[in-house]
Amino acid sequence: MKDQKTMAYLNMYAVLGTLENLCELDPKCKEILSGIKKPVSLCFDVKDGPAATIKFTSKGCRMEDGVKPCDIKIPVSSCEKFNQIIDGTVTPVPSKGFSKIGFLLKTFTALTDRLSEVMQPSEEAMKDREFFELNVKCTFYTIAVALAQIGNQDEIGKHSASYMVDGDILFGIKDGPTATLRVKDHHLVTIKQAPEKPRAIMKFSDIDLAYALFTGTANALECVCNGSIEIHGMASMIDNMNRLLDRVALYLG
Amino acid sequence: MSKYPEYSHEKGRACFDRALKVIPAGIYGHLGPSEGLWIPIQKWPFYSSKAQGSYFWDLDGNKYIDYMCAYGPNVLGYNDPDVDAAAMKQMKLGNCTTAPSSVMVDCAENLVDTVASADWAFFCKNGSDTTTLAVMTARAHTHKRKIIFLKGYYHGDFQWAQKIDYPGILPEDVCHNLVAPWFDIPALQKLYDDNDGDIAGLIAQPYDHGNFYDNVPANKEYWQGVRKWCDDHGVVLIFDDVRAGFRLDIAGSDHYYGIKADLICFCKALANGYNMSALCGGEHMKSTVSGMTYTGSYWMSAVPFAACIACIDKMKKIDLPNHCRKLGTQLTDGLKAAAANNGFDLVASGEPALFYLRIANDDSLMLHQEWVAECVCRGLFLASHHNHFINGSLTEDDVKTSIDIAEDAFNVVRKNHPELK
Numbered sequence: 001m002k003d004q005k006t007m008a009y010l011n012m013y014a015v016l017g018t019l020e021n022l023c024e025l026d027p028k029c030k031e032i033l034s035g036i037k038k039p040v041s042l043c044f045d046v047k048d049g050p051a052a053t054i055k056f057t058s059k060g061c062r063m064e065d066g067v068k069p070c071d072i073k074i075p076v077s078s079c080e081k082f083n084q085i086i087d088g089t090v091t092p093v094p095s096k097g098f099s100k101i102g103f104l105l106k107t108f109t110a111l112t113d114r115l116s117e118v119m120q121p122s123e124e125a126m127k128d129r130e131f132f133e134l135n136v137k138c139t140f141y142t143i144a145v146a147l148a149q150i151g152n153q154d155e156i157g158k159h160s161a162s163y164m165v166d167g168d169i170l171f172g173i174k175d176g177p178t179a180t181l182r183v184k185d186h187h188l189v190t191i192k193q194a195p196e197k198p199r200a201i202m203k204f205s206d207i208d209l210a211y212a213l214f215t216g217t218a219n220a221l222e223c224v225c226n227g228s229i230e231i232h233g234m235a236s237m238i239d240n241m242n243r244l245l246d247r248v249a250l251y252l253g
Numbered sequence: 254m255s256k257y258p259e260y261s262h263e264k265g266r267a268c269f270d271r272a273l274k275v276i277p278a279g280i281y282g283h284l285g286p287s288e289g290l291w292i293p294i295q296k297w298p299f300y301s302s303k304a305q306g307s308y309f310w311d312l313d314g315n316k317y318i319d320y321m322c323a324y325g326p327n328v329l330g331y332n333d334p335d336v337d338a339a340a341m342k343q344m345k346l347g348n349c350t351t352a353p354s355s356v357m358v359d360c361a362e363n364l365v366d367t368v369a370s371a372d373w374a375f376f377c378k379n380g381s382d383t384t385t386l387a388v389m390t391a392r393a394h395t396h397k398r399k400i401i402f403l404k405g406y407y408h409g410d411f412q413w414a415q416k417i418d419y420p421g422i423l424p425e426d427v428c429h430n431l432v433a434p435w436f437d438i439p440a441l442q443k444l445y446d447d448n449d450g451d452i453a454g455l456i457a458q459p460y461d462h463g464n465f466y467d468n469v470p471a472n473k474e475y476w477q478g479v480r481k482w483c484d485d486h487g488v489v490l491i492f493d494d495v496r497a498g499f500r501l502d503i504a505g506s507d508h509y510y511g512i513k514a515d516l517i518c519f520c521k522a523l524a525n526g527y528n529m530s531a532l533c534g535g536e537h538m539k540s541t542v543s544g545m546t547y548t549g550s551y552w553m554s555a556v557p558f559a560a561c562i563a564c565i566d567k568m569k570k571i572d573l574p575n576h577c578r579k580l581g582t583q584l585t586d587g588l589k590a591a592a593a594n595n596g597f598d599l600v601a602s603g604e605p606a607l608f609y610l611r612i613a614n615d616d617s618l619m620l621h622q623e624w625v626a627e628c629v630c631r632g633l634f635l636a637s638h639h640n641h642f643i644n645g646s647l648t649e650d651d652v653k654t655s656i657d658i659a660e661d662a663f664n665v666v667r668k669n670h671p672e673l674k
Contacts, residue, residue, distance in 0.1 A: 156418045160418045167616070199616060200617065222278050225278040225281075227294045231290075231292060232617075232622060233619045233622070234616075234617055234618055235290055235465065235638060236464070240418075243418040246420060
C-alpha cells in the first residue's frame with residue numbers, strides 16, 4: 001500500500017528533482033530555460049512533509065532541500081494535496097512571488113510538461129533512440145533518489161534500511177549515469193554522482209537492460225544470475241537496496 | 254606465473270545458458286550465482302559432473318576441494334561407502350511405502366540415544382520443515398503467539414521466517430516475530446515485558462554465524478543464562494541446529510553449550526546428503542507434537558532413515574567433531590599465514606568446523622570476493638559470504654593443498670593490486 005507522506009517525498013525529490021537532470025540532458029528544456037533573464041527560485045513547502053527550493057537559471061536548475069530564500073513560495077497544506085499538484089489534479093497557489101507568476105505559468109509549466117512527456121512516454125516516442133535514452137537516464141535518477149526516500153519514509157522501506165550497514169553504494173548503468181546511495185545510521189541519501197570509495201556496487205550492463213528492469217520486464221535477481229547485472233562488495237547492502245527497488249515499483253510503477 | 258592455472262568453464266556455461274531458458278534464475282537459491290554470490294560469475298563452475306569424498310568435478314573436468322559441502326549435508330564425504338551401502342540395502346527392501354518401514358523406529362531410537370536432549374524424533378525433509386514445526390509446537394504448547402529471534406537470524410525460507418520487506422511476504426506473515434540482539438539476556442526480558450508476556454518461544458542457532466560479518470561463538474554461561482530465563486518465563490527454547498548440528502557435538506549443539514533445549518532441529522548433516530530432517534525434543538514436548546497436523550508425502554521414506562543410522566554411527570566412530578575442529582584449525586591457521594605472506598589480513602572466525610573467512614584489508618569485501626574467486630577458479634571451493642564446512646573425509650593432505658592454492662590465489666590478487674603495498 002502506498003503511503004501518502006512517502007509519495008510526497010518521492011514526488012518532491014525523485015520526480016521534481018529529476019528536473020535537474022532533464023534540464024541538463026534535454027535540448028528542449030535548454031531552449032525553455034534560455035528565456036530566463038534572471039535566476040528564479042521556487043519553493044514548495046508541504047505541511048508535515050517535504051520542503052525544497054529549486055533555483056532556475058538559463059543554464060539549468062538545482063534543487064536544495066528545505067525552505068530557502070526564494071522568489072516564489074508555494075505552501076501546500078498536506079502531503080495528499082502536494083501529490084495531487086504533481087498529478088495535475090490541483091493547481092498550486094503561491095503565497096509569495098505574484099510578480100513572477102509568469103515564470104510559474106509559462107517556464108515552470110513548460111518544464112514540468114516536458115518532464116511528464118519524458119517520464120510517461122508514448123510508445124511511438126520511445127522508438128526514437130535519443131528520446132529512449134533520455135527517458136531511461138531520467139528514470140534512473142528518479143529511481144536513485146526514490147530509493148533513499150523510501151528507505152527513510154516508508155514503513156517497510158525503513159525495515160530494509162535498518163539492515164543496511166554504513167557506506168556508499170554505487171548504483172549505475174555501464175557507460176551511462178551513476179549515483180551514490182549513501183547509508184549512515186540507516187538513513188539514506190542519494191548523490192547524483194559516483195562515490196569515491198564504494199562499499200558495494202550494482203551496475204547494469206547497458207541502458208536497454210536498465211529500461212527492462214525499470215519497466216518490470218526483467219528481474220534484478222535473474223540478471224545477477226545471467227551476469228547482466230554486476231555486483232561487488234557488501235552484498236547485504238545490495239540485497240536490501242533491491243528490496244527498496246521493489247518498493248519503488250509500487251510507488252512509481 | 255600462477256602455480257595453479259585458472260580453470261575454464263565452457264561446458265558449465267553452456268549448460269547454464271540452457272538452464273536459464275527453463276529454470277528460473279538458472280540455479281536458484283543458495284547453490285546459485287545470486288545467493289551464492291558468484292562474483293564474478295565467470296570464475297564459478299556452475300554444475301558438477303561427479304563427486305567423491307571432499308571433492309567434486311565440474312562439467313569441464315576441473316576438480317575442486319569443497320569446503321561448502323553442499324552447504325552442510327556432505328558431512329562424511331560424498332559417496333561415503335558405509336552410508337551408501339545402508340541406503341542401497343534399504344532401497345531394495347522398500348522406500349516410500351503405505352506402511353512406513355520399521356527402519357523409521359530404528360532411526361528415531363538412534364537419535365534418542367545420540368542427542369542428549371532428545372526423547373523423541375519427528376521426521377521431515379528440510380530444515381525449514383523442522384523449524385516451522387518447532388515454532389508451531391511452541392505456540393501450541395504455550396498458547397502464546399510471539400517468537401523471539403536473535404539478530405542476523407536464518408531459520409529457513411518459509412514465510413514466517415522471512416522478513417517483512419522480502420518479495421511475497423505480508424506484514425501479517427511476520428507480525429509475531431520479535432528480534433533481540435545476541436548475548437543480551439536483559440533484552441529478552443524487555444521484549445517479554447513489552448509484549449505482556451505473550452512469548453511462545455525463542456529460536457536460535459547455537460552461535461552467531463550470520464553472513465557478511467565475523468561469526469561470534471557463544472559460551473556455556475550465555476546459553477545457561479538463556480535456558481534459565483526461558484524456564485523462568487515459560488518460553489520454549491528452540492535450538493536450530495540445522496547448520497551446525499553434529500559438527501560441534503554429536504550429542505547436539507545444546508549439549509556442547511551445557512544445556513538441554515526443549516526442541517532441537519536437525520537436517521544437513523543428518524544423513525550425509527540423503528534427504529531428511531528431524532525435530533527432536535524433551536519428553537515434556539512430546540504430547541504437543543503428537544497433536545500437530547503436519548506431514549508430507551516423502552517424510553517417512555525409508556532410504557534416508559537407513560542412511561541416517563549409518564551416518565550417525567560413522568560420525569561417532571570417527572569422532573567427527575574432533576576431526577572437524579582439528580582440521581578446521583589447521584586449515585584456517587594455514588590460510589591466515591598464506592594471507593600474511595602476501596600482505597593480507599585474513600580473519601577466520603566462528604567454530605573451526607564451520608569457519609568464516611574475511612579479508613580485513615578493506616571493509617567492502619571486494620578484495621575478499623576477488624580472492625575467493627581466484628581460489629574457486631583454481632580448485633579451492635570457498636564462499637565469500639557464508640561460513641564453510643569441514644567434512645569427515647577431509648585429510649591433512651587436502652588441507653595442505655588447499656593452503657597452497659589459497660597462497661597462489663593471494664599472490665594473484667596481490668599482483669592485481671600494487672596499490673596495497
